[in-house]
């Protein structure tokens with residue numbers, strides 16, 4: 001029986017269910033110290049003085065002067081220091097590091113820092129420091145707006161969102177062989193390696209990064225682990241001992257990245273019968289105090305800003321700007337949940353103003369194979385916007401329920417969405433990611449830097465190799481990512497691990513099969529010894545992309561989804577309670593149906609939290625509700641019944657037809673929730689739609 | 702002080718204010734009990750005290766004097782619920798899983814979906830949206846999958 005397409009036993013083994021799997025905090029090394037980060041308590045200013053108000057016996061103390069190489073996190077730009085030298089740009093910015101073997105002494109150590117304070121900037125609309133701007137022009141939007149029968153305008157806002165992986169950030173730095181090893185909860189071991197090389201410079205050539213079992217990531221362990229790993233390494237090198245830094249929940253929430261808040265403005269021209277003729281879109285992302293990944297988050301946000309719709313004359317302008325808050329960063333969906341929220345609520349408002357049924361409006365405008373997207377990409381047969389829409393409407397009996405719920409406290413709404421899989425444009429070509437297969441005495445080992453963070457990397461990759469090589473699934477093992485031992489398969493982000501890295505592995509398996517010449521791996525190994533096959537990713541040759549104009553084939557393929565949310569509104573408390581979500585999603589073909597379904601269910605839950613519950617309260621540039629008591633994510637009691645439908649439309653460039661899936665489910669729930677509320681007559685244009693927000697919103701005229 | 706840990710009587714000399722989770726993880730090396738928040742909100746640290754699920758991060762060890770404490774390690778990997786959590790993908794990243802399983806053990810023999818939701822209301826999972834967890838628990842108890850826990854998958 002084929003492994004691909006069936007829910008085979010997972011390569012994780014039983015460890016996650018027995019408590020035997022080792023996460024960063026479960027590991028100790030002899031002589032290990034614990035590390036602590038002293039952080040800024042102002043959002044903007046300069047350090048005037050630092051006073052260590054404790055007995056320094058047994059302490060290792062590190063500041064920026066201990067950095068051997070460059071004091072900058074090497075990501076897109078090198079503007080963010082590992083440790084503040086003088087200028088503070090946000091609350092909770094790292095200034096000083098302490099380590100001690102006794103955690104009580106460590107926690108009790110007092111450091112007094114005096115500052116010269118400056119006036120902080122918190123309003124992104126007032127920021128003049130632009131990290132990145134994007135301008136995507138297709139056709140002539142001004143002329144098309146002038147021709148339109150109707151113009152609909154609107155502004156939509158989304159808030160921060162905190163990742164709340166249940167395992168907070170944590171790493172251990174261990175001095176070894178003239179260098180240092182990092183063991184940690186990381187999504188992208190090779191990103192950490194790159195950052196450490198820059199931090200340490202040529203004086204410390206031996207650095208490796210090993211991923212420990214990771215208790216969730218969702219983008220939140222994409223960039224920040226470089227920072228915390230750098231801190232642990234500095235302490236370890238100075239003390240000569242292993243150093244463990246594990247954040248507690250409050251520190252993790254206050255100091256690490258969140259989803260970018262966004263303000264999106266739409267100005268749309270239509271014919272009277274509902275055909276889109278012009279879309280003029282302005283996207284503003286609050287980047288926080290340093291560039292981190294904001295340019296690429298903005299890029300994905302802008303490319304998805306026109307939604308899954310056809311419109312010949314489009315202009316999308318985007319900016320990611322500086323403010324004095326901790327940097328915002330990668331979070332599942334990577335800019336698209338913000339802009340797709342905006343366009344989907346805007347479509348609902350267009351339907352209201354034109355008096356057209358919202359499903360009909362989407363039918364008229366949704367993309368079909370052969371249509372051009374906002375970047376001018378001509379879609380191929382793997383475009384399924386209409387398929388998911390029709391399936392969702394039928395399955396939920398949408399039209400009848402919408403009519404039936406009118407005037408009651410129950411309501412129903414939908415959203416149509418898409419998500420590009422893999423890196424944007426020429427990203428995959430530039431990345432040159434690699435994967436490796438190694439013969440073992442019994443079979444093969446997969447050796448890539450792709451991390452298992454709960455989504456099933458190990459299992460999916462093993463399934464692909466099993467079927468491509470034609471050997472038993474049990475004979476395929478998966479190496480723990482260790483940058484000194486595995487191929488750099490690129491970061492575990494952007495819904496690329498199954499589709500892109502899985503594809504390289506499929507090709508490695510084909511090449512290996514040829515080399516085996518009819519022998520089984522074990523037979524070959526006995527006769528000829530070890531054998532390794534390594535290959536680099538070749539994106540489809542038809543991909544054309546211009547990084548200056550942002551025109552061309554933005555993604556090799558897209559996943560498609562339609563979410564239908566039914567909810568009830570408490571007339572007294574204004575609490576909106578989802579009672580049922582139907583998620584119809586097409587992502588090529590599921591490699592492991594149970595894992596794929598888990599991605600949809602989990603992503604949908606995060607999307608519902610984003611829509612209704614998860615409000616980050618910022619006070620003076622810091623998260624004021626930085627506990628799980630005050631920042632609430634969905635519990636069992638908040639989650640509605642979920643009906644998941646996985647439709648197939650194979651993508652020829654993916655392994656066994658698979659597309660990326662991880663992020664797609666995050667895009668749909670928020671606009672579906674708000675569109676359901678709108679159907680009750682509530683003029684909601686913002687999330688999270690908390691009871692306070694709903695109570696204060698106008699009714700639709 | 703003395704208490705029973707996974708069926709054996711243990712004696713320790715620690716500051717009585719030490720959190721139970723620290724005693725389990727550091728004194729006894731039982732790292733299956735996880736810390737997600739340290740404030741009693743996420744349930745990752747759930748253990749059984751005299752059969753009742755409790756957050757071990759907010760309990761001083763003095764409170765379990767002469768009580769019976771049970772951790773995930775006591776199940777020894779052989780409990781059917783453990784296998785079901787993996788097979789049904791009730792565990793994705795797995796950090797919430799030991800706590801979830803310990804909380805689920807307190808369920809009676811024929812739980813409804815609502816019983817399961819109530820029993821697990823103090824345990825956060827950020828990965829699964831809980832549906833696969835319901836499937837694992839209901840299957841363990843031989844209960845039919847109701848709407849919201851089962852749901853057909855059309856492909």
Ligand code: FES
Nearest residue numbers: 737738739744758
């Ligand atoms: S760690 Fe104890 S409840 Fe979260």
Ligand code: FES
Nearest residue numbers: 793794826827828
């Ligand atoms: S499986 Fe990751 S938090 Fe539950």
